[in-house]
Amino acid sequence: MRQMREAPGVGDPRARPTRVACALLIATVPLWGCTRTTELGRQEFPSYDAGVDLPGGPATDGGIDGPVIPILPDGGCHITWAAGIDSADVTTMATFGDRVIAGTGNGLFYSTDSGQTWSASAALENLEVVGVAAGRTRLAAIVEDGDGSIAYSSEDGQVWFPSGEGLPANFEARVLVTDGDEPLLVTTAPDQNVFRFDSMTGVWSPVDAPAGVRDFASRDGVEVAVSGNGTQVWGREGQGPWTEALLSPPAPEIREVWTAGAGFALSTDSALYMSADGHSFTAIALPPGESAGPDAILRPAPSIVAAFPHGVWRTDDGTNWTRLGDPIDRAGQRRQALASDGERLYVGTPEGVWRSDPGGTSLAPSNQGLNGATVRAISGEGPRLIVSTGTDRLYRSTDGGRTFTPSPVLLADAKIGALGRSGTTVFAGTQGQGVLRSTDDGVSFSLSNEGFPTRMTREGEQYFEIRAIAAEGEIVIAGLSSGMARSADAGQTWTAANAGLPTAGADAFPEVYALSTVNSAFFASTSSGLFRSTDGGQSWQDVSEGLLVETGGAFPTLGAVVAAGKSLFVAGNQSDDTKGPVVARSDDGGASWIDLSKAVPSDVVITGFSTDGARLYALFAHEPSLPKDSVQTSEDGTEWTRLGAAPRRSVSGAFALLEGALLVGTQGHGLAWMTLAGCP
Secondary structure (H helix, E strand, O other), rough: OOOOOOOOOOOOOOOOOOOOOOOOOOOOOOOOOOOOOOOOOEOOOOOOOOOOOOOOOOOOOOOOOOEEEEEOOOOOOOOOEEEEOOOOEEEEEEOOOOEEEEEEEOOEEEEEEOOOOOOEEOOOOOOEEEEEEEEOOOEEEEEEOOEEEEEEEEEEOOEEEEEEOOOOOOEEEEEEEEEOEEEEEEOOOOOOOOOOOOHHHHHHEOOOOOOOOEEEEEEEEEEEEEOOOOOEEEEEEEEOOOOOOOOOOOOOEEEEEEOOOEEEEEEEEOOEEEEEOOEEEEEEEEOOOOOOOOOEOOOOOOOOOEEEEEEEEEEEEOOOOEEEEEOOOOOOOOOOEEOOOOOOOEEEOOOOEEEEEOOOOOOEEOOOOOOOOOOOOEEEEEEEEEOOOOOOEEEEEEEOOOEEEEOOOOOOOOOOEEEEEEEEEEEEEEEOOOEEEOOOOOOOOOEEEEEEOEEOOEEEEOOOOEEEEEEEEOOEEEEEEEOEEEEOHHHHOOOEEOOOOOOOOOOOOOOEEEEEEEEEEEEEEEOOOOEOOOOOOOOOOEEEOOOOOOOOOOOOOOOOOOOEEOOEEEEEEOOOHHHEEEEEEEEEOOOOOOEHHOOOOOEEEEEEEEEEOOEEEEEEOOOOHHHHHHHEEOOOOOOOEEEEEEEOOEEEEEEEEOOOEEEEEEEEOOEEEEEEEOOO
């Protein structure tokens, strides 16, 4: 059973809505390769083979399209998720009137068209929703915001308010379900630990149940409770005494109890039981080929509907099972939540929502607005946008990132990371397979590797890994895992371009973290410092003067150089990110730099940095991140103002600036699309 943390009441200072992220869109190539710790563990960026998470395998239906998905009502500072590449790890679901509700690790989504499209609910953005249940007139939800848990309620599934009146000040929640016609919350407290929500008043009230129960269910005046250690089941009728129920055969540990059909059902790690009266339970046969208990169950339900390791099944009494389908094609992934609106069945998975046809006989994915990917790089010009997810395909948008269409497989087994463009010519860098080039604005690509530098590996000769790409007219520079490559004919042919770069052994050059073009000059952030080229990348000069140098001579890991006002700016982090962020300004075209790092909080890692030409915008990530991550702005780098919360699990460097919007790539949650509308 999903374990939840405490949900403070309305009077608790933690019971508050969070601020919402907003800002302007930024950068067109991966910004830097700094190491950072995320909720998913420590990773090196670029690391194109880590964390890729596309739902149900690569798209083959010709593309995914859909509406903008607003998190807050129009007119306020808000985030919208780009339909087609946003994902959700769905762990809890409910139905309410004509709405289907899906709770995820990154907020709560609702659908008003039987799960075809999904919209994010207000006030719960960037929060982990660990329970949702429907009542007669309201929904209840439990969320975590990093400081604890909060109970919320909603009349429409769209707008939510703190609603913890009647709950103890300190408790840990075990499960939130719909029991009868109202939400029921079971906690881990050793004494009074069951509470029922009154959706008419918005108040929680204690339920007379045995102390410290694990789960609870009731119907038609009969109540059943499972002990905290799962070894006992009690039942009672009306307000009579609780008596121990009989299980045949005995079970070592009961996980859940719920109403199903005309009676009750129990589950264990390896069995299912049914009872007509709540006092005597008998084991029933598992579905064919299933040897373990269910991962998730539909509660309440007119029959037993449960998700097992090999599929979703339905039965009336265990005599005959009907397989509804298998929403998971990948080994090791679970069906985590079930819901039904009386016509369709909905299955929550780590990769979004599946829904059945009317009548519940088959299942198909329903992820428009919930589909997912880990965004590695973003390249944009006007409303045209290309996104890399580290796989063998790209995503293309022609409406400023609101909707995306996946490309076909561009190169078998390729890991596409770096992106760059010059007009309608788009370049995509791979990990060891060279450059993919498009002359039709990303509609089609072909390899373009004539003269591109190679290296010897255990597998033989391979192209250097491409870490960053920048272009100015016909000149294209590719930053590599060792040195750089240059093209003078828009990427048709290539030569090595390492003049002026230091060497580290035979034929070894610095690793390139980021590339940018400012006022016709190219800038390269490398493991040996910051370099500038004023002759189209034919030669490079070290322009690291004034930038912080760590003990031992290591240079900071810097991102792209940007221009704001009459100055140039660069930002990044000390290569050991615990040593603090780096921000610097140049007033002489990048020849020398003035350190501004003390204006930035010392406990952040800068994972995104760019400008609209007048102001600077940065994404500050904290450790641990949680809701502390923020988008901030500054006129000159000497003072920063917080605009709002940043998306959780943002990917270092996946930060792009379009007209009036900020795109932030995330780890496993697609692309966050932010606007300045209504922002302070």
